[in-house]
Amino acid sequence: MAQWNKNSQSYLANGTTLFEAVMIADKDGNILNTAGSASNIPIANGGVTGYSHINKFGYRSTLATTGFETIWDGAASNYTYQTVGTATATSDAAASADDTKEVNIQGLDENYNEVSETITIGGGASTAQFSRVFRARMVSENNDGNVTITTTGTVAYIQEDAGQTLMAVYTIPAGKTGYLIKLHGTVDKNQDAIFRLVSRDFGTTVFNVKGQFGVFANSFDYDYPVPLVFSEKTDIEVRADAGNSMGGGALFDIILVDN
Numbered sequence: 001m002a003q004w005n006k007n008s009q010s011y012l013a014n015g016t017t018l019f020e021a022v023m024i025a026d027k028d029g030n031i032l033n034t035a036g037s038a039s040n041i042p043i044a045n046g047g048v049t050g051y052s053h054i055n056k057f058g059y060r061s062t063l064a065t066t067g068f069e070t071i072w073d074g075a076a077s078n079y080t081y082q083t084v085g086t087a088t089a090t091s092d093a094a095a096s097a098d099d100t101k102e103v104n105i106q107g108l109d110e111n112y113n114e115v116s117e118t119i120t121i122g123g124g125a126s127t128a129q130f131s132r133v134f135r136a137r138m139v140s141e142n143n144d145g146n147v148t149i150t151t152t153g154t155v156a157y158i159q160e161d162a163g164q165t166l167m168a169v170y171t172i173p174a175g176k177t178g179y180l181i182k183l184h185g186t187v188d189k190n191q192d193a194i195f196r197l198v199s200r201d202f203g204t205t206v207f208n209v210k211g212q213f214g215v216f217a218n219s220f221d222y223d224y225p226v227p228l229v230f231s232e233k234t235d236i237e238v239r240a241d242a243g244n245s246m247g248g249g250a251l252f253d254i255i256l257v258d259n
């Protein structure tokens with residue numbers, strides 16, 4: 001195959017061994033593997049400086065039928081963002097069966113930096129302040145009852161025996177930019193539903209639609225060839241409106257890059 005030399009602006013003579021190669025690197029010079037699905041493995045294993053990944057997934061046993069509402073496992077309404085506060089965990093398990101079990105809470109602190117703390121159900125409040133909570137999970141034992149995580153109001157909910165929140169809700173941490181690369185939604189009955197990806201910029205009150213997809217007894221998948229870009233402190237949700245009573249779920253994947 002003929003090889004072009006950019007210095008001489010001519011093709012190389014036959015039999016030469018000089019080749020030009022093109023590689024993709026991050027801003028710190030780390031070479032990125034771009035071969036198909038393996039291209040994101042270095043990000044997943046923490047091998048690329050300044051890059052990380054978040055996978056958010058949610059499910060709602062009864063989707064809203066009178067308007068778009070958040071897909072999460074808490075109250076049958078849109079997710080409510082609370083003001084900054086410490087977190088506590090309670091359970092409705094009989095005979096306080098979940099008390100003394102530990103739950104790990106993941107979110108953002110009062111400055112929107114990532115924070116994680118493990119607290120005891122039925123015990124004291126966290127030492128950390130939470131402005132956002134986007135995940136909670138049982139640590140060593142599963143939950144016998146429904147676990148509610150509260151700051152200045154309910155921020156997360158773990159269904160009985162689930163061991164993990166199911167909330168298609170996320171906020172981009174301070175000092176990072178989010179690149180959304182995947183969106184998925186599904187329904188569990190032979191009915192129709194419309195899904196919306198929405199986001200709200202920091203300091204505003206309005207959620208804007210970033211994508212809308214309709215399904216009937218099926219699911220949708222969308223891989224963004226050019227990722228959607230979300231700046232720091234942006235709130236992101238998936239909402240749905242169903243034609244009839246049924247459950248449904250959604251997930252999205254975001255690559256986070258340090259600013």
